[in-house]
Amino acid sequence: MKIELDRPRCEGHGLCEEAAPKLMHLDDDGELVIDVPEVDGSELDTAKAAVRICPVAALRLAAA
């Protein structure tokens, strides 16, 4: 699965980074960087948690 970001909707709340620090991070300007865009196995559950926790629904998982 692929992690997709709706960039204009992202406001940098950073909850996804807390849920999945190995998959994504906020850079020095507070912009979200998806470090591991394609996920499977145990990473998929972590990615799902990050998608779920976004308070403005800016993240989603799509078929790779």
Added chain:
Amino acid sequence: VTAPIESDIDIWDDAILIDPYPTYAALREQAAVVHLPKNDLYVLTRYDAIRDALGDPESFSSTSIGFNPMVNEALQGTSLASDPPVHTQLRAVLSQNLTPRALRGLKVTIDEKADKLVGELADSGSFEAIDSLARAFPIEIVADLIGFKGHVKDNMLRWGQAAMQVIGPLNQRTQESFPIAGELYGWCSSVTAEDLTPGSIGRGIFDAETRGEIPEGAAGHIIHQYLGAGVDTTIASIGNIVALFGRHAEQFDLVRANPELVPAAFAEVLRYWAPVHIWGRKATRDVEIDGVTIPAGAQVGILFGAGNRDPRHYENPDTFDVARNPVDHLSFGYGPHGCAGQGLAKLEAHAVIEALARRVQTLTVGDEVREPSNITRSIEKLQVEKVVAA
């Protein structure tokens, strides 16, 4: 599809507004969506139903966030009351100064102000927590941030309270608050850059209007929303922090011993006592939830506090537990209309909790004094009868 499940309660009854949780539990056990004929309203009561609705603006429109036609008319053209795609642009302008990245530079100042205020209160022996902390602190922070001065600063509390009250149905509370909300509306329609402190975010919004980044006249709307949405709710949550720490000394001790629990403690305060009682949507089509149909065009009421106590989602939901860390609570809403000011709310509340944990050893509080209010659920008076400084 079964007939709608009904309840003959009035969700704005004084006793329910003072303590809605027994009613929330009863409605939630009836169904995920319950029709309230007295209010001509379908309320959402369970966690999943609420979250799904908030994440589905195509089925649940924000053109009817209020529960009377006058307020919905007055809110036309704001991001609060718009649907995508119009909403997307309005929201971007509203939120660009409120995102965590934009607010990062404020953290030190906010922390210092909280520490000073809480330190003075802790040394005072006893204090009234609502006026001296829950109201004083966010009003000062928001006034400095937006650049309010003079009579505007003096009016922020009553304007902010009235702006929320009039979102309710046409009951006496709403009717008494309309003239006050009108003062705020009138001021926001005529406010100019010169009325706001140079260098403030409010000034920056007028600069954006001058540069043509937002439509002419939009700056006043945005300032209206900062004041209407950002004052009363934050006051409620800070009052709730003091009351819940006072009621649950062992939970406060946990936070004092483990300051890394501060964000989790605030999330739990928001989950346990939602600052917003009810918020509206309009069904754009027949929507079926767990076998019950909300008809197209119906007014929907979202009961955040009912969803936050749903045992289908949270274990022991009626227990106040600062270590729970319910990051997915519903009190900031969710999705495209999720609270735009949640970054600022967290900065303010975390600063207050950190200061309490650092400066206070024990708090003994009296009973909360509450007055029924249509939308915001907050404490009117809370006497800290004895405070022992750390």
